[in-house]
Amino acid sequence: MQTTTQPAAGNINIEALLKLAHRVEHLNPAAETIGPGMLASLVEDAKKALSFTANIPAVAHDTMRAFADAFTLWEENYRTDPTAFMTAEECRAAATAEHGERCAIYFTAMLRQARGAA
Structure with missing residues (x-):
């Protein structure tokens, strides 16, 4: 199991997190799996949302x-x-x-x- 460092609560990019949530919201819940490309894309967006080095600066x-x-x-x-x-x-x-x-x-x-x- 891979471990990652958790960002401080104030270092979360809220706009990127909302973008990720909207992407997940539009996934088809009836589909029992998602493809590896979609999963990789969602993981990358999650990393951006939780990174204070994302395009939009995080604000505490x-x-x-x-x-x-x-x-x-x-x-x-x-x-x-x-x-x-x-x-x-x-x-x-x-x-x-x-x-x-x-x-x-x-x-x-x-x-x-x-x-x-x-």
Whole structure:
């Protein structure tokens, strides 16, 4: 029996894992076996999903949770007072680099607030 090193929970590529799950989901459950080519392909996809060296960088679960909390605060703030935010027209008129920088600053503030509330 071959043993492998298990990845840390935060080093799982969620997008690749979901892709693998969708591939497995579409297998025919009535077929009693799968071919060796399909099995090899599924194993390769599983290795990619569990590798933090996959094409899409893995993000730690705690980091994703913190990001989600920060974006939730952002949305709650917007819903509470939409006038405190730029309109869609103002966003389109702003230079993208300047707008991106402002969003990054605001996101960082929301992230600090979310972490402080935890």
